[in-house]
Amino acid sequence: MDQIKVTLKGGVEKTYTKGVTLIEIAGDISRKLSKEAVAAKVDGVIKDIGSKLYDDCQVEILTFDDEEGRKVFWHSTSHVMAQAVKRLFPEVKLAIGPAIDEGFYYDFDREESFSTSELEKIEKEMARIIAEDYAFCREDVPRKEALDDLQKHDEPYKVELVQDLPEDAHISFYRQGEFMDLCAGPHIPSTGRIKAFKLTSLAGAYWRGDEHNKMLQRIYGISFPKKPMLDEYMTRMEEAKKRDHRKLGKELDLFSIHEEGPGFPFFHPKGMVLWNLLTDFWRKEHQKRGYQEIKTPIILNEELWRRSGHWEHYKENMYFTKIDEMDYAVKPMNCPGGILMYKTDSHSYRDLPIRLGELGIVHRHELSGVLHGLMRVRCFTQDDAHIFMMPSQIEDEIIGVIDLVDYFYKIFGFEYNVELSTRPEDSMGSDELWEQATSALQKALEKKGMPYKINEGDGAFYGPKIDFHLKDSLGRTWQCGTIQLDFQMPERFDLTYIGADGEKHRPVMIHRVIFGSIERFIGILIEHFAGAFPVWLAPVQARVLPISEKHMDYACKVKKRLEDAGIRVELDERNEKIGYKIREAQMQKLPYMLIVGDKEAGDNTVSVRVREKGDVGQKSIEEFIEDIKSLTSKFN
RNA sequence: GCUGAUGUGGCUCAGGGGUAGAGCAGCGCACUCGUAAUGCGCAGGUCGCCGGUUCAAAUCCGGCCAUCAGCUCCA
Numbered sequence: 001m002d003q004i005k006v007t008l009k010g011g012v013e014k015t016y017t018k019g020v021t022l023i024e025i026a027g028d029i030s031r032k033l034s035k036e037a038v039a040a041k042v043d044g045v046i047k048d049i050g051s052k053l054y055d056d057c058q059v060e061i062l063t064f065d066d067e068e069g070r071k072v073f074w075h076s077t078s079h080v081m082a083q084a085v086k087r088l089f090p091e092v093k094l095a096i097g098p099a100i101d102e103g104f105y106y107d108f109d110r111e112e113s114f115s116t117s118e119l120e121k122i123e124k125e126m127a128r129i130i131a132e133d134y135a136f137c138r139e140d141v142p143r144k145e146a147l148d149d150l151q152k153h154d155e156p157y158k159v160e161l162v163q164d165l166p167e168d169a170h171i172s173f174y175r176q177g178e179f180m181d182l183c184a185g186p187h188i189p190s191t192g193r194i195k196a197f198k199l200t201s202l203a204g205a206y207w208r209g210d211e212h213n214k215m216l217q218r219i220y221g222i223s224f225p226k227k228p229m230l231d232e233y234m235t236r237m238e239e240a241k242k243r244d245h246r247k248l249g250k251e252l253d254l255f256s257i258h259e260e261g262p263g264f265p266f267f268h269p270k271g272m273v274l275w276n277l278l279t280d281f282w283r284k285e286h287q288k289r290g291y292q293e294i295k296t297p298i299i300l301n302e303e304l305w306r307r308s309g310h311w312e313h314y315k316e317n318m319y320f321t322k323i324d325e326m327d328y329a330v331k332p333m334n335c336p337g338g339i340l341m342y343k344t345d346s347h348s349y350r351d352l353p354i355r356l357g358e359l360g361i362v363h364r365h366e367l368s369g370v371l372h373g374l375m376r377v378r379c380f381t382q383d384d385a386h387i388f389m390m391p392s393q394i395e396d397e398i399i400g401v402i403d404l405v406d407y408f409y410k411i412f413g414f415e416y417n418v419e420l421s422t423r424p425e426d427s428m429g430s431d432e433l434w435e436q437a438t439s440a441l442q443k444a445l446e447k448k449g450m451p452y453k454i455n456e457g458d459g460a461f462y463g464p465k466i467d468f469h470l471k472d473s474l475g476r477t478w479q480c481g482t483i484q485l486d487f488q489m490p491e492r493f494d495l496t497y498i499g500a501d502g503e504k505h506r507p508v509m510i511h512r513v514i515f516g517s518i519e520r521f522i523g524i525l526i527e528h529f530a531g532a533f534p535v536w537l538a539p540v541q542a543r544v545l546p547i548s549e550k551h552m553d554y555a556c557k558v559k560k561r562l563e564d565a566g567i568r569v570e571l572d573e574r575n576e577k578i579g580y581k582i583r584e585a586q587m588q589k590l591p592y593m594l595i596v597g598d599k600e601a602g603d604n605t606v607s608v609r610v611r612e613k614g615d616v617g618q619k620s621i622e623e624f625i626e627d628i629k630s631l632t633s634k635f636n
Numbered sequence: 637g638c639u640g641a642u643g644u645g646g647c648u649c650a651g652g653g654g655u656a657g658a659g660c661a662g663c664g665c666a667c668u669c670g671u672a673a674u675g676c677g678c679a680g681g682u683c684g685c686c687g688g689u690u691c692a693a694a695u696c697c698g699g700c701c702a703u704c705a706g707c708u709c710c711a
Contacts, residue, residue: 105706113639113640114640115640116641200705201640201641201705201706202639202640202641202705202706203639203640203705203706203707204638204639204640204706204707205638205639205706205707205708206638206639206707206708209707209708210708211637211638211707211708211709215638215639215707216639216707217639217640218639218706218707220705220706246703246704250647251647257703258702259684259701259702259703262701262702262703316709317709317710362711364710364711366709366710367637367638367708367709367710368637368701368702369637369638369639369706369707369708369709370637370707370708370709370710371702371703372704375711376710376711377711380711382711458710467711478710478711479710479711480711481711482711513711515711516711517711519711520711521711545671547668547669547670548668548669548670549668549669550668550669551668575667575668576669576673576674577667577668577669577670577673577674578669578670578671579669579670579671579672579673579674580672580673580674581671581672582671582672583671583672583673584672584673585672586672587672593671595670595671597669597670598670599670607670607671609671614671614672615670615671
């Protein structure tokens with residue numbers, strides 16, 4: 001009888017009879033694992049747990065604890081949902097139903113939209129399917145047969161999917177009970193493994209993500225192998241919602257957005273403190289790195305935008321206006337202004353690189369459905385800079401910006417991921433220059449050893465870009481920093497510098513932002529800290545809380561002393577009990593509360609209550625000032 | 637822009653064809669208080685906007701606007 005050698009995850013080698021199944025191997029490792037296994041990786045390929053092995057291989061058993069295991073689990077749940085929908089609404093056409101980062105969805109085509117009560121019915125039917133505990137069975141089918149079958153069942157979207165598969169592709173179906181779905185798999189052993197699930201939302205989604213296609217109905221859900229995990233998930237979602245910058249922005253009185261100006265945020269005094277702290281820090285760090293600051297106008301003649309290519313490639317996003325019968329545009333980007341400034345003088349190669357920074361206010365017409373608090377607005381301030389340089393300086397400059405982004409994000413404790421966005425369809429310039437620019441960015445990333453993902457076709461219309469993405473409280477990612485390499489604008493505007501040879505040469509441009517938009521960055525910041533900003537960023541660093549009205553004079557004195565020391569301090573003058581004032585300060589997430597009563601007034605001290613720790617005892621006023629200074633000095 | 641949901645005092649929300657309700661916040665008064673809500677009182681709303689049905693609309697219907705989730709699009 002033939003034996004095969006199986007190498008397990010830890011490097012352990014075991015021998016099994018040919019034809020052994022993965023679930024048998026899991027059972028051999030431990031009983032627990034055989035119960036929890038949802039799939040397995042064989043030589044790096046994910047397989048059904050019931051698959052048989054005939055050759056020597058490496059095996060890794062996957063459970064719900066593995067990301068890939070979770071995806072299999074969720075994908076299987078989407079099949080269960082599709083089965084339930086088909087049972088209840090046989091006329092519905094199936095599109096696709098993949099797992100996503102957290103959960104799964106399935107897209108359905110149905111004339112009427114699903115109602116909340118219908119979702120509940122679907123959930124009940126899913127529970128029934130799970131109780132019936134059908135096994136997931138794989139069936140490999142020849143292409144022709146698959147097509148005939150899907151046509152017979154009138155599943156036009158599935159037919160389209162099969163037609164798009166290469167001629168020689170393996171086509172497989174998975175069956176559970178009476179339901180069968182085109183699917184590459186793999187799947188969990190049976191529907192009974194799903195112990196808890198919930199359909200979370202309903203939304204429209206275009207077939208194949210193309211807005212020219214029909215809009216389908218997408219039902220989102222989540223599922224787990226153990227019931228308490230669902231409760232944990234729901235609690236986590238609730239917690240995440242509490243960090244929402246739109247909610248906290250209101251509660252902490254940082255900003256507001258009104259019906260009168262959708263997408264045009266108003267910054268309140270406390271929000272402006274945060275804003276100014278960020279821009280002060282930005283200016284200081286940029287000065288150190290050889291940047292000069294400029295300011296260019298918000299409205300410029302339309303002719304400029306035609307020359308820059310914005311008219312042709314970006315006008316859908318632009319606002320236009322007339323001045324004295326002439327056409328003008330509100331700037332959606334700062335680059336043409338920066339370019340005009342470069343052109344006001346001639347430049348020697350000795351001056352390069354020239355780094356011109358600008359906190360530029362730009363307006364963009366975003367579709368109404370995409371506006372989102374401070375994260376996606378129609379007017380925002382970019383911490384922009386344009387670097388004009390010789391081709392030989394490209395790599396150093398890109399690396400300089402990458403380092404700067406990393407330096408900034410680390411200050412705030414942000415983790416980020418990097419994408420390289422390549423040439424979009426609607427763009428200008430020769431393939432050759434695009435190729436050159438893209439590989440320059442790529443080279444810089446590789447030199448930094450920075451992991452990145454390629455985002456095909458997502459570059460700016462004038463050049464490829466490196467994007468830095470940050471996560472919000474719900475795990476949605478937002479592009480913040482970006483570095484764009486541009487050979488086109490210098491060409492269009494006939495930018496030159498005089499080289500060592502005395503001849504005119506063409507400079508290259510980098511467009512870059514670090515925060516991205518100050519608005520968006522503040523949004524991210526609010527969610528990251530859940531509104532509890534570190535002392536250096538807190539709009540109010542300390543609040544003086546007098547025990548009773550008797551202590552008001554001393555409290556004023558303390559406040560004055562702290563103000564003089566440059567600390568952002570407030571005094572709670574209301575005639576309330578100390579517990580009440582503490583509660584309020586705590587809910588406003590102020591880092592320090594300074595309680596003053598008879599004791600403190602007597603010996604010139606304050607009782608310090610720290611946001612995270614509670615009462616830490618009495619300190620002299622000077623000592624408290626020193627404490628704050630030592631925490632904030634490196635940012636000022 | 638598309639699909640679905642939502643829109644009631646500053647905030648959170650209840651109500652639902654017969655002249656608007658709570659809690660918190662605000663204001664006033666009393667208490668002068670030691671580490672997460674003192675008590676009493678007062679004031680505050682054309683129920684998103686416009687139109688229709690009706691003797692009567694916050695409530696039913698239609699349109700629009702905004703918000704939320706997602707799609708598409710992007711810092």
